[in-house]
Structure formats: structure tokens, C-alpha cells
Amino acid sequence: xxxxxxxxxxxxxxxxxxxxxxxxxxxxxxxxxxxxxxxxxxxxxxxxxxxxxxxxxxxxxxxxxxxxxxxxxxxxxxxxxxxxxxxxxxxxxxxxxxxxxxxxxxx
Amino acid sequence: xxxxxxxxxxxxxxxxxxxxxxxxxxxxxxxxxxxxxxxxxxxxxxxxxxxxxxxxxxxxxxxxxxxxxxxxxxxxxxxxxxxxxxxxxxxxxxxxxxxxxxxxxxxxxxxxxxxxxxxxx
Numbered sequence: 001x002x003x004x005x006x007x008x009x010x011x012x013x014x015x016x017x018x019x020x021x022x023x024x025x026x027x028x029x030x031x032x033x034x035x036x037x038x039x040x041x042x043x044x045x046x047x048x049x050x051x052x053x054x055x056x057x058x059x060x061x062x063x064x065x066x067x068x069x070x071x072x073x074x075x076x077x078x079x080x081x082x083x084x085x086x087x088x089x090x091x092x093x094x095x096x097x098x099x100x101x102x103x104x105x106x107x
Numbered sequence: 108x109x110x111x112x113x114x115x116x117x118x119x120x121x122x123x124x125x126x127x128x129x130x131x132x133x134x135x136x137x138x139x140x141x142x143x144x145x146x147x148x149x150x151x152x153x154x155x156x157x158x159x160x161x162x163x164x165x166x167x168x169x170x171x172x173x174x175x176x177x178x179x180x181x182x183x184x185x186x187x188x189x190x191x192x193x194x195x196x197x198x199x200x201x202x203x204x205x206x207x208x209x210x211x212x213x214x215x216x217x218x219x220x221x222x223x224x225x226x227x228x
Contacts, residue, residue, distance in 0.1 A: 033214060042202055042218040043152070054216070086152055090214040094166050096142075098152040 002026045002091050004099035011105040012077045020072045022087030022099045030089045032070030034063060037084045037101075047072060074104075082106040109133040109217045111203050116222030119193055129186040129203030129219055137161070137181040140206040142215050143188045145199035145224075156188060159212050171197075193226045200224075 004024040012018035022032060031050050035043035045054055047063035050070055060075045074081055087099040115127040129141070143156040155168045156177040165177050176189040186203050200223050204215035 031214075042220050044218075045207075045216045048207065048214075048216070088152075088214065094140075094157045094164075094212045095154040095168055096214055098154075100151050 002089070002097035004087050004089060004097055006085075006087055006099040006102045008100065009103040009105065011107065012074070014079055014106055015076055017073065017075045018077055018104065019074075020085055020087075020102045020104070021069055022071070023069045024089065024097070024099075025068055026089045026091060026097060027065065027070055028068045030091065032063070032065060033088050034061075034070075034072045035086045035088060036081075037086065038082075043086060077104075077106050079106050109205065111205065111217060111219030113201065113203055113219045113222040116201065116224045118225045118227060120228050121194060121226055123193055124189070124191045125193060125224060127188040127190065127201055127203075127222060127224075129188075131184045131186070131203075131205070134205070135209070136184040138209040140212045141177075141179065141186045142204045142206070143175075143177060143186075144202045144204050144215070144218070145197075146202065146221070147196075147199040157212060158186070160206075160210060164212060190224070193224075195226050198224060198226050 006022040034047040036046045037043040046057050050065040051063040062073045064071045085102045110132045113129045140159045144154045155171045158165045158177045174192045178187045200221040202218045202221045204218045207216035
């Protein structure tokens, strides 16, 4: 089965940079994407194809891939960035796989 | 803009059935594959079903295979999830999501707001 591993929680001070990693063998040949989810809301796509930002997503969000690890970087975190972040990869069975989610605290 | 609106959730006893719907607008429905993704507090996010843009391909997570059926009505811009033999572990928020590219079955971009399903006696 497919697995993606990410830290359960990270914290950052406003204005600082934070990185969230996501590791899994499937990322060696599939693109990674990142979703942001705030309480009571649906997930929102913030990074696709490892490092592409959909329109409307602030430039402080960026992504990278190094082999079997993708990384979400928030450069200059805002208080409103406090949320859960999930990595995701497509899989050959078309169901995809999610990481367990990372709770980002900005304080 | 792209909108996906789920409905049909509720409280149901174990062993019973429920049918979820997802009504779409803001895009050409019949060229996009669609997904059902559920979220539980304990297990996070899981995609449980996918259906291709033309309805000819479906796949299911092992946890729901044989109990859930995904279908779509392209004339009504609506996606369905028929859930039979429900179990307490099916309790979750169910989201529909759209593929990010037309004529493909890959990964999703837009999500609906979700509908809550509770399986309890």
C-alpha cells in the first residue's frame, strides 16, 4: 500500500519561515501536492506538480521535491496560515494517497 | 466559478443505506473525472471512490468495495455515492472533488463543502 509521512505538528512565529516535509516512495515517480484546511472548511489546493501555485494562492507558499520527499515552505508566515496541511500524491489506482496531516500553529 | 455542493448526509443505523449527491456548476461537468473523499478524526483523509468523466471507469478503496457504488448523471451535472451496509467506521465527512484536468483520471483540485454521515445505533 502507499504511504505518505508528514509531521503531526509544527509551529512558527509570525513572519518566520516554516517547512513541512512529506515523504513516501510514491513521490519518486509522482508529483506531490499540498492542501490547506482551516477548521470547518474544505481543503484548498495550494501547491500542485510539486511546486506550482494555483491562481490566488499567495507567493509565500512554495513547494519543492527532492526524490521521495516533497516540502511545503511558507516564507513569512501569517497568523491566518494557521491550519492543517495535507500532502497528497496520485497513485496508479487513481485513488491517490494522503499524508496524515500537519497542524501548523502560528504564534 | 467551480462549485460542488454535497447533500444526503445524516444519521443512519448500522447496516442501513444512504445515498449522497454532489451537484456541480461552473465548469463543463462531462469532461472531468470526480472523486469521493472522506475525512474522519482518527484516520484523516481517504479517497474512497473515483469515476471517470464518461462514467466508464470506477475504482474503490478496499474498505468500501462491494458496499459503495459511485455513479454520475452527466445530463444533470450530478455525482452520486450509494452507500450500503453502512458500518460505524464509515462515519465521516464526505467530500466530492473534481479532477484538475479534463479527460483524465489523476488528482483533484476543487472540493465541495462536505456532507456529514454518522453511522450509529
